[in-house]
Amino acid sequence: MTQLQRRRIPDAAVARLPVYLQILNNLANTNVLRFSSDELAALAGVNAAKVRKDLSYLGSYGTRGVGYEVTYLMYQIKRELGLMREWNVVVVGAGNLGCALAKFGGFAARGFPVVGIVDIDPKKIGQITGLLAIADARELGNIVRDQKVKIGAITTSSAGAQSAADALIDVGITSILNFAPVVLSTPSSVSVRNVDLGVELQILSYYEQMRAESGDSSQNSQKLSHVNA
Amino acid sequence: MTQLQRRRIPDAAVARLPVYLQILNNLANTNVLRFSSDELAALAGVNAAKVRKDLSYLGSYGTRGVGYEVTYLMYQIKRELGLMREWNVVVVGAGNLGCALAKFGGFAARGFPVVGIVDIDPKKIGQITGLLAIADARELGNIVRDQKVKIGAITTSSAGAQSAADALIDVGITSILNFAPVVLSTPSSVSVRNVDLGVELQILSYYEQMRAESGDSSQNSQKLSHVNA
DNA sequence: ATGGCTTAGTGCAGAAATTCACAAAGTTGG
DNA sequence: CCAACTTTGTGAATTTCTGCACTAAGCCAT
Known part of the structure; x- marks a missing residue:
């Protein structure tokens, strides 16, 4: 050994x-x-x-x-x-973004099929979005167990994001893709990736302002590149 | 001095x-x-x-x-x-995502109003999305000049993304938020931030697989945290 | 005033990431 | 079979980022 x-x-x-x-x-x-x-x-x-x-x-x-x-x-x-297999994804939060993810076939094509979408709003539960019916959030455990889901996407409001994360972790999810503009509190055994357009725009704003400041007054323009991952 | x-x-x-x-x-x-x-x-x-x-x-x-x-x-x-002012944003590509960004008021609220959306498809040009009419991509220069736009968002197909970037840079855009899953070729004076869910999911997949491999066989489970920006 | 408590600011050491630069290893043409 | 050329793989130097640990500075109770 x-x-x-x-x-x-x-x-x-x-x-x-x-x-x-x-x-x-x-x-x-x-x-x-x-x-x-x-x-x-x-x-x-x-x-x-x-x-x-x-x-x-x-x-x-x-x-x-x-x-x-x-x-x-x-x-x-x-x-x-780890792309030799498919990774099923469950979406929490059936708003515009959540439903778009569920409908959009692009993930399935890339090996990440959305196999469930849940919400806590009784008015949304049962509606069809793409190939899936919106399930009651209380079904999360069953979905995750039955479909062997490891990755959860959070597309709730900011207010609901932490409880969504708690619920996901509670049923055994270990990877989270978080679209809500909040910092989730999670155990260190869970991987989290945040996607926040506001943050991205603010970062661009910083470099844009730098550019404006070096360019405006005089000759001290300065190379200012910047590309993210 | x-x-x-x-x-x-x-x-x-x-x-x-x-x-x-x-x-x-x-x-x-x-x-x-x-x-x-x-x-x-x-x-x-x-x-x-x-x-x-x-x-x-x-x-x-x-x-x-x-x-x-x-x-x-x-x-x-x-x-x-650089958030003491607003930064106008122009969206290139009036597909699902582009239109969603144009409609969604969240950016304006955060100081990044979408002031224009363009496409090259004649069938789309003229349609209304949110408060804006989809403009001809040839109007890009006028929009950018008139509205003093510095930030462009690319929501075209992969195939169209590089020409969208070229067009944006050509009319003086210096910051790009790119949603197309391609690496843009841009001068170093331009800032680019990429938002690619496929990439995010694949990163999660890696850590998920690591977890599976250390957990499966025996006792060498190992702390494996991971949180991104 | 004074001493104890709290918390910002920072020098420095270690870790992580990047880049250089070169040896190792392969190809090709004669 | 050899010499010239190409390109990988990697040790080492460099840069960037992180986090500790300590100093400086302000608050508060006595």
């Missing part, structure tokens, strides 16, 4: 792998067979050494002097990201 | 300021007057020293032994983030 446990990939690299995967997908659709770290770096807008290091966390799957094979690398990235 | 140029706030801190602001907003609504770095840290789910360091980039606005004043700090964060 030499330790076989998979090497842990740095968070920053994990966040880039899906982007590489997307690009490789496009390459595959254009019938490109191989690529070099330089090419992928250009397409992803990052440094080539970073690409090589990121890919090296998966193993040694390139060929020196040649590059990487598109389909093989895609396979390896998918394997590492 | 000693250099007066504003100290540059680290990117990581800039990304947290909007979160603090949101929390302070809630505190203000609950009539809380003051808070300590410890309290804010608990609410934001971060380390207290980090909170103090982040706030110190704004200036020295706390009182030792006491804490920070809610409204005063909100003012300072807003000032630093």
Whole structure:
């Protein structure tokens, strides 16, 4: 028993792998067979050494002097990201966004089918959205158990988000995609990703203001790039 | 002329300021007057020293032994983030998401009114969505000039995203919020923030798989927390 | 006043992430 | 089979971020 446990990939690299995967997908659709770290770096807008290091966390799957094979690398990235299987998703909160997610087939296509949507509002329960009927939030436990759901999306109002999170965690959810503009309080064993457009816009606002301030008065304009993950 | 140029706030801190602001907003609504770095840290789910360091980039606005004043700090964060003014936003791509952004009043309320939405599809042009009529994409320049728009949101298909970005940059946009699942190629003088649910789900998938692998076989379960920005 | 208590602000050390730069390893052409 | 060339994989340097631990400073009770 030499330790076989998979090497842990740095968070920053994990966040880039899906982007590489997307690009490789496009390459595959254009019938490109191989690529070099330089090419992928250009397409992803990052440094080539970073690409090589990121890919090296998966193993040694390139060929020196040649590059990487598109389909093989895609396979390896998918394997590492856990995309060899589907992950069922349950949506909590049947407002505009929640229903849009339930209707939108794009997630299923990417391997994340929405298998349930719940709400606490009796007026909404029973309505059909896409292929699903909106269920009573009290059904959450059954849905999660029956469909082996691990990922929950919170699309409630801000006010309801924390109780939605509590309910999800209570029935065994360990990954949360949170669209409500609040910071959720969760045990450290749960992964949370926040999607908040207000936050994104405010970040843009900061850099925009910097630009305005350096550009307005005189000659001290200054390079000011900024791209997020 | 000693250099007066504003100290540059680290990117990581800039990304947290909007979160603090949101929390302070809630505190203000609950009539809380003051808070300590410890309290804010608990609410934001971060380390207290980090909170103090982040706030110190704004200036020295706390009182030792006491804490920070809610409204005063909100003012300072807003000032630093460039939120003392409104930033008009133009949306490119009048699909489901684009129209939802145009209708949704939430952005205007947060200081980012959508003042225009354009598309290239003649069938869509002229239709009303919320308060706005969908304009011809060729009107982009006029809209941006007339309304002094600095921020553009791309809600086109993947295929159309790069040309949308080119068009936005061409008419002088310097900040882009990109919802299309592609990596945009832009000059370094432009800020880009990507919002891609597929990427978020795949990141969750990775940590979910890690959890499954450490939990399944034996006793080497391991703490595995993970929370994003 | 004074001493004890609280909390901001910050220097510094350690961790994480990025980038450089080069050796290792493969290909190709003669 | 060798020399020239390409590109990976990675050690090491650098930069950025984090978090501890301590100092500075204000409040309050006596």
